[in-house]
Amino acid sequence: AQSVTQLDSQVPVFEEAPVELRCNYSSSVSVYLFWYVQYPNQGLQLLLKYLSGSTLVKGINGFEAEFNKSQTSFHLRKPSVHISDTAEYFCAVTGRDSGYALNFGKGTSLLVTP
């Protein structure tokens, strides 16, 4: 089975500063990795995904993530955050032996302040 660990439960950052949200995964098989965002009182929305190919993945809202197999990481980055990026961010993994169901991390709360 696969699992992910989000190393930071909360990340405070000032507006226009860069941010990195960390995610590490464990798996014995090939994986697919995802980042979802959840705005207050809403469902989850897909930010980006890694399936295969280029290890640098670009998503919506200016976010990107890099798949690093040797470090089993899939960190999410944005060079300049906005107040509107304040939300909960979830890293998720799936693989062949998880029956295509997603295993989510505990989430990282990003708080952007002026």
Place this chain on the structure above:
Amino acid sequence: DAGVIQSPRHEVTEMGQEVTLRCKPISGHDYLFWYRQTMMRGLELLIYFNNNVPIDDSGMPEDRFSAKMPNASFSTLKIQPSEPRDSAVYFCASSATGTLAKNIQYFGAGTRLSVL
């Protein structure tokens, strides 16, 4: 498409009562997932269906929980009897086979359940 539709958005009930949560997946999607989100445990997969058939219900916490999918456009998650520890946000998500290998799941807005 209207996306995944869940109802009700909020449910407040008393301990011991039966609770039914509803989900309408995106038309054409053949996978449906039920998740529960709590502060303590985060997002947990409860059960998922493929073509209306339950595939994995190992995440269902106990016999008080049951889920059905009578047709491709409707699913229910029932808790009977409900307990305060069931208080959580319950999400439904759907996915289509064509995108399954990419596992792009589309989530509903969730049902916030409070059991008093």
